[in-house]
Amino acid sequence: MTTAALDLIDVIKIFQKGKGKTAAVDSVSLSVKQGEMVVFLGPSGCGKTTTLRMIAGFELPTSGKILIEGTDMTNVPVNKRGIGFVFQNYALFPHMSVFSNVAYGLRSRRESEAMIGQKVLNALELVGLANAGERYPNQLSGGEQQRVALARVLVMEPKLLLMDEPLSNLDAKLRIYMRTEIRRIQKKLGITCLYVTHDQSEALTMADRIIVMNRGHVEQIGSPFDIYAQPASIFVADFIGQANILKVNVDSIEHEVASISLPNGWKHTAKIINSMKVRRGSEAALVVRPENFHIEALSAKDTRDIVNSSVTPLEAKVNAVVFMGGHIEYHLDLGTTGKGIAFMPFQPGVHVFQEGDIVQTAIDPGTALILPLG
Numbered sequence: 001m002t003t004a005a006l007d008l009i010d011v012i013k014i015f016q017k018g019k020g021k022t023a024a025v026d027s028v029s030l031s032v033k034q035g036e037m038v039v040f041l042g043p044s045g046c047g048k049t050t051t052l053r054m055i056a057g058f059e060l061p062t063s064g065k066i067l068i069e070g071t072d073m074t075n076v077p078v079n080k081r082g083i084g085f086v087f088q089n090y091a092l093f094p095h096m097s098v099f100s101n102v103a104y105g106l107r108s109r110r111e112s113e114a115m116i117g118q119k120v121l122n123a124l125e126l127v128g129l130a131n132a133g134e135r136y137p138n139q140l141s142g143g144e145q146q147r148v149a150l151a152r153v154l155v156m157e158p159k160l161l162l163m164d165e166p167l168s169n170l171d172a173k174l175r176i177y178m179r180t181e182i183r184r185i186q187k188k189l190g191i192t193c194l195y196v197t198h199d200q201s202e203a204l205t206m207a208d209r210i211i212v213m214n215r216g217h218v219e220q221i222g223s224p225f226d227i228y229a230q231p232a233s234i235f236v237a238d239f240i241g242q243a244n245i246l247k248v249n250v251d252s253i254e255h256e257v258a259s260i261s262l263p264n265g266w267k268h269t270a271k272i273i274n275s276m277k278v279r280r281g282s283e284a285a286l287v288v289r290p291e292n293f294h295i296e297a298l299s300a301k302d303t304r305d306i307v308n309s310s311v312t313p314l315e316a317k318v319n320a321v322v323f324m325g326g327h328i329e330y331h332l333d334l335g336t337t338g339k340g341i342a343f344m345p346f347q348p349g350v351h352v353f354q355e356g357d358i359v360q361t362a363i364d365p366g367t368a369l370i371l372p373l374g
Helices: 048-056 098-108 113-126 142-154 172-189 200-206 224-229 234-239 302-306
Strands: 006-017 020-032 037-041 063-068 083-086 160-164 192-197 209-214 217-222 244-254 257-261 267-272 283-288 293-297 314-323 327-333 339-345 358-363 369-371
Touching: 006 048, 020 048, 020 217, 037 048, 037 172, 037 200, 048 083, 048 160, 048 192, 048 209, 083 142, 098 113, 098 142, 113 142, 113 172, 142 172, 172 200, 192 200, 200 224, 209 224, 209 234, 217 224, 217 234, 234 244, 234 283, 234 369, 244 267, 244 339, 257 283, 293 339
Parallel strands: 037 192, 037 209, 083 160, 160 192, 267 369
Antiparallel strands: 006 020, 006 063, 209 217, 244 257, 244 283, 257 267, 283 369, 293 358, 314 327, 314 358, 327 339
16 A cells, blocks of 8 residues: 555644634645645635645644654654745745756755766756756746746655745746646656645646635645535635625425525526535525526527526626636626626627626526535
């Protein structure tokens, strides 16, 4: 049986603030496989960076255990854990060349200059900077500096690669390129990586698994697809991407499918995510992603083709129209039901609704989800 790369066992971190105490990390348990890319995702202050710092050894947990490859590292110093940490601010030595920056850790470890030269060359080639060894940090772009910071960590051959929002200082286009590069390098080396971000796109495109955190505890652990398509809570549904969340009445339940309604007579069906907390006759939350929230003209037949006897269209007013290039984003007023957002693919010649238009909505029952309120 293969030993896990990392195990967190009921890890808790409490900070003292004056006379009060704050649980920054509340009973987090996790097992990470060898070679896995795990992304911690959540809003500022949710505990993701504190968790990463405890794994690295920069913070000690108040209680719980941290095992690296089966060995208890809870109270072991940072330099004895065999980890590599890529910081948000790169932390390069400005007076040293790129080569010397990458070689710094190896020289501290007193390796031979011949071995250092070969390892540094390999690391720089891996990150696409094979010819930049003699340059200095101030001669590099932000993306190149981040590559040097990554090479400096990889050259040490760590057991775990920890990355704390490493792309937050880059512009949007470079972020997309660098996240692809980091994932490519991670998969090529087969290195276990823990990555912290508040950027949902980074998490969805890079991770084997995502850990969604909120107020110190784990809301959900799963693959990017599961987190997006099967959110375990309203918080996860709302935080990952965009979602229409409507309060509805649960009229009946059959085989994990609920028949739901609104006071104005609107009816629909939806799959229940957590059947233990959804009951007939209770209120619940209907979750629909904008790309599954279709709108049509009031006279359109396409909408009625989607629905059945248990589903009725819901009228809406277009409040705003936003052209996003590949799709059009419609902001809708659903009356007493609340607000909604619909994404419609854009193609030349497609009809574009205007602000003030009255439309009808349709939801494919296969994409609608029911979650407990709260």
